[in-house]
Amino acid sequence: DAGVTQSPTHLIKTRGQQVTLRCSPISGHKSVSWYQQVLGQGPQFIFQYYEKEERGRGNFPDRFSARQFPNYSSELNVNALLLGDSALYLCASSSLAFGGETQYFGPGTRLLVL
């Protein structure tokens, strides 16, 4: 079975632009979470979605938004990009809505903002 897939793998944008990152969860998983990993640090929680509803939001500005589609895939959007948004964006899927069960991570999308 395919694991969590993310696209694109790499992306270069300039300050002020907008970006959309995509994630497909493991088949049968209804929960998708997004994390930001800055180089040299642990991942930071951005959003969690379950059954197309936002179930959790981390300490990120409103420039960050996400949604989940009926097939449980998800998009993360970031508007008005800043240099500090450069990071690896990770998507994780799990079978249950709330924590306590394994979250499986995708390979990430590496975003560079110039």
Add this chain to the structure above:
Amino acid sequence: QQQVKQSPQSLIVQKGGISIINCAYENTAFDYFPWYQQFPGKGPALLIAIRPDVSEKKEGRSTISFNKSAKQFSLHIMDSQPGDSATYFCAAAANYNQGGKLIFGQGTELSVKP
């Protein structure tokens, strides 16, 4: 209170030795404690996880030791191999009303020398 503190930041171990990484937390609502392994350019992969109702869990060469009263947990990798060289993250999550988010430590870069 939402922090997970991890140490050491980096670790060098000889092949065949024991790698030990420690984490501490404050939030007593945490009840799920996974360890993730991350290779360069890859997403984190679950190595082993524990709930606070047990004090120790072993899987293969990896063992988690959990001390609920001290709010500390540690990862031991026995017979460390060069292929274990990676960055290791501890994490914690609360089981409900938290949106399933994982709180990650800062990471430990493990290097196993042949």
